[in-house]
Amino acid sequence: MTTPSGPGHVRPDAGLDAIMSERRQLINIAYRLLGTLAEAEDAVQETYARWYAMSEQQRDAIVSPGAWLTTVVSRICLNVLGSARARRETYVGEWIPEPLPEQSEWSTGRPGGTTADPADRVTLDESVNLAFLVVLESMTPAERVAFILHDVFCHSFAEVAEIVGRTPAACRQLASSARRRIRASQPPATPPAQRAGIVRDFKQAWEAKDIDALVGLLDPGATAIADSGGLAMAFLHPIEGGEQIAHAWIEIARRRPGGMTFLERTVNGQPGLVAQLDGVTVTVYAFDVVGDRIKHIWVVRNPEKLRLWTTG
Template sequence: MTTQSEPADDRFDPGLSAIASERRQLINLAYRLLGSLADAEDVVQETYARWYAMSPRQQQAIESPGGWLTRVAGRICLDLLGSARARRETYVGEWIPEPLPDRTEWINARPGGPTPDPADRVTLDESVNMAFLVVLESMTPAERVAFILHDVFRYPFNEVAEIVGRTPAACRQLASSARRRIRDAQPPATPATRHAIVREFKRAWEAKDIDALVALLDPHATATSDGGGLVNAMLHPIVGGELIAHHTLEITARVPDMTILERTVNGQPGLVAQRDGVTVTVMAFDIAGDRIRHIWAVRNPDKLRPWMAEQ
């Protein structure tokens, strides 16, 4: 960001403080639209750079600075979503949205912990769980922007239209189409069930209990790994509960010194694998009824930056 307000400046320039206070909202919006914290940070940086590139007279003429920042960030995200599709077509292996930790699980318990980063400013709710983000990936850029702005952030369609470059009626149709995609996804399990099943999966994995693992997995379950081109990453999803169970135990055989920890991943129960105290894999789960129907394992080091603070 070209110009940053410091706490001392806020006493003299309330307007500057108000602009800076929009940062959390912008990070939340951009992460949901892009599925990448790094890209979200870049979007917010560029948004603020455009604000500070204007003259004071131009800034003062803007009736709602927060609305202006949101519109600019939304348009940048829309452009990035189009180019991201092209980039991900050449991505080695499967592309999975970047997983986010619940930082309170360790930082609040550690005095003198690391300085909070943008991950701390993302509100973890149903709109950032991994299953939801994966469904968003199947949408067109315009659908995704219209849906997130209206259904998640409650922007009226006339304002969404300014960002998407469509009529309010067209944006209403885009959001409706996106909503159908979300509804078609099977409803998630209850929070209590999620915790219990993920915990049982961890125990069965550690005990090398193949029968218990198979019983926890839907027969048609899918496991997807994102290694960002790592040689030992899965290039294609594994389909079938038994195949996933056997693959899980093969990992243990190859990496016997791995430690499995229960952690919150994008607001849902998940698992983190560590070697020598270093996070090497973050796993998110989609659970329907009492079975795991999808596992996403992120191994791309670039996507594990927010998890390194735990070490």
């Protein structure tokens, strides 16, 4: 990819600041493609390593460094996606994309809760809500790359074709197939205020151990999935059915440690909950609300996926 492609692409005479200004865009692309910020950061770091491994003359010959960086990070992500399925077969329990807090709450996870660099933050919009990312996980790597680059980041199919090694027509078909998956899995959106109200009602019913209220808030066909990576206590298999989930959550409430609090938080741009033990986030709950019922609950307990939530 050697031609400029819209705003954000820098000229070849740009200095270090201009090259590094592409970092946030690259992080945003890589997170949507890979589903974890750690892997996204690794992909972006490798991209910059390849840039600076070239000679100055080679870098100067690139018409659009921003487009070059996007191409390289996308190809790296494509390779990672190709091996991810095999890696996840050995993962303990279910695998859920890494949840992200509100921009103002990002922490490095180091003592003192140091704020993360704004250049490392992911823009929170509909393309990063957990329901959307879970659907992306069902796609082939090529479908995922074609859809994200074209539909989310507005790259042409000619540019996508250069990245995935297929024709523009084939990339168009890949994106179309991905689009159909998204449409089939996502019913009309519930208004944000209504979603927040349902999650709040769920929290109150949970804390009150009101099983009838919980059942009323859950879709009869609801599912709950937990991700601990074998590093924390969690149910290993999905819980299916609103009543079964309600009973499980009542049991969780009964076993709640004395120093644990449940707080309303934004999770990937959507209303969610977090559990904090003595001020430290130990669990993140994301919800998919359809109409006036909760259809899916994703529970992330793997501490490696909670580093941005660490507050103490």
